[in-house]
Amino acid sequence: MDLSHLTLVLFGIFSSVRVVSYAPQIYKVAVDCNRASAISYATWIIWTGANISTALYAAVNLQDRFLAIVSTIYAVCCIVVLGLTYAKRSNLAERTAQALARTKLRRSGLSAQLRLAAHRQAAFRLYGQPFDPLGEMHIKRICRQMLICDVLLLATKISSLPFGTRGAVLAQDGYAA
Numbered sequence: 001m002d003l004s005h006l007t008l009v010l011f012g013i014f015s016s017v018r019v020v021s022y023a024p025q026i027y028k029v030a031v032d033c034n035r036a037s038a039i040s041y042a043t044w045i046i047w048t049g050a051n052i053s054t055a056l057y058a059a060v061n062l063q064d065r066f067l068a069i070v071s072t073i074y075a076v077c078c079i080v081v082l083g084l085t086y087a088k089r090s091n092l093a094e095r096t097a098q099a100l101a102r103t104k105l106r107r108s109g110l111s112a113q114l115r116l117a118a119h120r121q122a123a124f125r126l127y128g129q130p131f132d133p134l135g136e137m138h139i140k141r142i143c144r145q146m147l148i149c150d151v152l153l154l155a156t157k158i159s160s161l162p163f164g165t166r167g168a169v170l171a172q173d174g175y176a177a
Contacts, residue, residue: 015070022077029084036085044082051075100156107149114142 001009029036055071058064121135 019070019073019077022074022081026077026080026084029081029088032088035091036088039081039085041082041085044078044085048075048078048082051078096156100153103149103152103156107146107153110142110146110149114139114146117142 029039032038051071051074055068055075058067058071117135117139121132121139124130124132124135
């Protein structure tokens with residue numbers, strides 16, 4: 001075996017190991033509770049850039065599809081690590097939960113407003129006072145806002161369900177599947 005074959009074999013072996021070696025890092029970032037504090041953005045951005053430039057160099061200058069594909073796979077793995085790190089550090093799940101809580105609170109406040117407006121309209125009619133078109137418009141506005149809250153809450157619920165169970169859970173909650 002000459003030197004060129006030996007280097008090709010070594011490249012193949014270590015490239016295979018390298019692809020697999022990203023998996024533990026991706027897993028660690030995904031389950032990390034410290035907002036992925038051990039991940040350096042600068043390092044992973046440099047590695048991503050190096051892999052992308054290697055892929056482009058291999059494709060354009062060397063016409064080596066294998067090296068281009070392998071380097072692209074490396075870059076994708078680096079981007080996954082960066083994306084997971086960003087999600088951990090941006091508190092995406094926490095902000096989503098806070099927005100959901102605010103929407104539920106807004107919905108309950110609108111429900112109370114609707115109840116008051118409906119009682120007011122009923123009192124107008126009960127005591128023979130003239131029809132209040134502004135009160136009717138107010139009720140319609142509250143109902144539209146409640147509908148928006150309901151759609152947001154439903155969308156949040158749907159997006160948090162595993163794909164195959166969405167219809168059954170929504171039907172159970174009274175929504176059309």
